[in-house]
Amino acid sequence: MRIGIVCPYSWDVPGGVQFHIRDLAEHLIRLGHEVSVLAPADDETPLPPYVVSAGRAVPVPYNGSVARLNFGFLSAARVRRWLHEGTFDVVHIHEPTSPSLGLLTCWAATGPLVATFHTSNPRSRAMIAAYPILQPALEKISARIAVSEYARRTLVEHLGGDAVVIPNGVDVDFFARAEPKKEWSGGTLGFIGRIDEPRKGLPVLMRALPKILAERPDTRLLVAGRGDEEEAVASLPREMRSRVEFLGMVSDEDKARLLRSVDVYVAPNTGGESFGIILVEALSAGAPVLASDLDAFAQVLDQGGAGELFANEDADDLAARAISLLGDEARRAELSERGSAHVRRFDWSTVGADILAVYETVTDGAASVATDERANGGLRARLGL
Amino acid sequence: MTETLIWTVVALILVGVYLSWTAGRLDRLHTRIDAARAALDAQLLRRASVAQELATSGVLDPAASIVLYEAAHAARQAEEDHREVAESELSQALRAVFGEAEQVEAVREAPGGEEAAGELAAAVRRVPMARRFHNDAVRAARALRRHRKVRWFRLAGHAPFPMAFEMDDEPPVALADRPS
Numbered sequence: 134m135r136i137g138i139v140c141p142y143s144w145d146v147p148g149g150v151q152f153h154i155r156d157l158a159e160h161l162i163r164l165g166h167e168v169s170v171l172a173p174a175d176d177e178t179p180l181p182p183y184v185v186s187a188g189r190a191v192p193v194p195y196n197g198s199v200a201r202l203n204f205g206f207l208s209a210a211r212v213r214r215w216l217h218e219g220t221f222d223v224v225h226i227h228e229p230t231s232p233s234l235g236l237l238t239c240w241a242a243t244g245p246l247v248a249t250f251h252t253s254n255p256r257s258r259a260m261i262a263a264y265p266i267l268q269p270a271l272e273k274i275s276a277r278i279a280v281s282e283y284a285r286r287t288l289v290e291h292l293g294g295d296a297v298v299i300p301n302g303v304d305v306d307f308f309a310r311a312e313p314k315k316e317w318s319g320g321t322l323g324f325i326g327r328i329d330e331p332r333k334g335l336p337v338l339m340r341a342l343p344k345i346l347a348e349r350p351d352t353r354l355l356v357a358g359r360g361d362e363e364e365a366v367a368s369l370p371r372e373m374r375s376r377v378e379f380l381g382m383v384s385d386e387d388k389a390r391l392l393r394s395v396d397v398y399v400a401p402n403t404g405g406e407s408f409g410i411i412l413v414e415a416l417s418a419g420a421p422v423l424a425s426d427l428d429a430f431a432q433v434l435d436q437g438g439a440g441e442l443f444a445n446e447d448a449d450d451l452a453a454r455a456i457s458l459l460g461d462e463a464r465r466a467e468l469s470e471r472g473s474a475h476v477r478r479f480d481w482s483t484v485g486a487d488i489l490a491v492y493e494t495v496t497d498g499a500a501s502v503a504t505d506e507r508a509n510g511g512l513r514a515r516l517g518l
Numbered sequence: 519m520t521e522t523l524i525w526t527v528v529a530l531i532l533v534g535v536y537l538s539w540t541a542g543r544l545d546r547l548h549t550r551i552d553a554a555r556a557a558l559d560a561q562l563l564r565r566a567s568v569a570q571e572l573a574t575s576g577v578l579d580p581a582a583s584i585v586l587y588e589a590a591h592a593a594r595q596a597e598e599d600h601r602e603v604a605e606s607e608l609s610q611a612l613r614a615v616f617g618e619a620e621q622v623e624a625v626r627e628a629p630g631g632e633e634a635a636g637e638l639a640a641a642v643r644r645v646p647m648a649r650r651f652h653n654d655a656v657r658a659a660r661a662l663r664r665h666r667k668v669r670w671f672r673l674a675g676h677a678p679f680p681m682a683f684e685m686d687d688e689p690p691v692a693l694a695d696r697p698s
Contacts, residue, residue: 243546245553269543272658275550276651293661294654297647490640494648497557 134492136161137221137502139212140172141233143190143201144180149410150227150251153301157225158183160302160485171215171234173203187211187234202233212237213504221502223247223492229274230267230292239270244502245495249278250288250296252407267292273505275495278488283428284407297491300433301410302484305476308417311389320351320459323395323420325388325411326402328360328379334401334425337448339368341401344452346373349459357383357391392418396465397458400424403446409433413479416440416472421465423454439475440468540662541673547659551680554652558683561648562605565641566593569612572638577628582615606686612642616690635693642689649683656680 140154151172158168168183173190180186187208190201212234216224222245229235229248239246248271277296279285285296317323322345326333335356345352356365357380366374383391392398398415402425412433415422422440424430434440441458443450458465477483572578573587589604589611596604616622616638625631659680668674 272543272547272662273550275554275655276647277654294657295650296654297650487643490644491647494557494561494644494651495553497553497560 137224139226141235144172144174145178243505248274280408302481305417305480313393317394323398337401340448341452416476419469421468439472558648619692622692646687653682
């Protein structure tokens, strides 16, 4: 099958959607499909052979943070050229509602289009205002995929219609087979994520830490991710700061090893999560997980069956549960075992098969994807010029 | 005078272009519904065929075979207005027969059973998928067709008002369960 995938965010900036697209593309290529990914990228960035650059993304404030997006006349022309040269059987658009390549592709293409909705933002005024503009583009999508039941609910609420739920994929064995590292194990808590992004919840964990240390003074907190380290520990009493180790940005291998080594992986995120891929990675590595009870997290953790949940933003609850987990080896082993069994449904072998089933359902008897002449050249054709 | 005339002509042209664009949109939605319906038909037919094959293969006990055969046969032969009911009944029959994981295991162990079980599992998973895509297209078309501009100018032409396909498509637990 010839598959085109559209990535809305800059390829050079690491992010969940980008990683998902990279893994999906590589999984499909291994199965023998022809895959081309259209993504914004700087001209100097080295790209894998299957990625086509759509030009440099422009940083604009959007949706509460600064997003790097592609829009405008030049980007639209590149999208059309990519569609025209690719003659894809199916085009898979990610995040079609963000004002970037996804929306441009919806606008410019006709034929079997599949779209994955990653985020589940509460209804915003911008969305309501943009609805009449979005609707003609979105109604071209033949199949919608939501990454979680929660994301599906918000999608149905905001845009109507329906979607199938296919979770994000993870290479479970990559994490399950990683070598634990000695200096990262033994009474350790793990946290992975942007330090300076409050929604990732490190401040909540920092508030809980003094209580945990009072009970179990040997505990260490390992933090992987970029951001200002001084500022992150500023709220802690000075003598406790040495119990926090910053590892900076870690490679995929080190991330897997870290997850294999820690006693408890903590995900204190306070919101804005529609899936929680990091939890799936932690479960893959067999780490006992303690996460905030966000809808999306509760779903990934099987409503608490595959990992413990604490009341969101409640540092005391977090501390109490962390203390009890750190002191109960049998419970940790039980969580690790249940998590490892539960996480198999997120493996690429399962997720990839489901995504291919969607492709096959929409391409059954349909022509390949073409550029939509009605979108802008059509007017002339219609008036007979 | 001429100025008013020119403006009127310009306005009429703009309205015409907008209506023509909307008609194109509607046309595309109807094409999408047709494709989605064809895909749904194909998946339903595939499911009924695999069920019928299993029913006549002798892997299942005679009672289960008869129940499954009856339901699969009725689903394949159903008239259009009875289709949703017949397909729902096939879903119920499949749930009754493959409710237990042991039954699925028994099918897998029979010669050629692994393949048959795999096909049935794929079919019961794809039917709800195809149905969601179909009903999603129907909803989009209905939303547009209810709009004033479409009704007043009869942009939908003679195309029938699209109907959703409503059925019970809940797959049997033992088959729907993901590998663990």
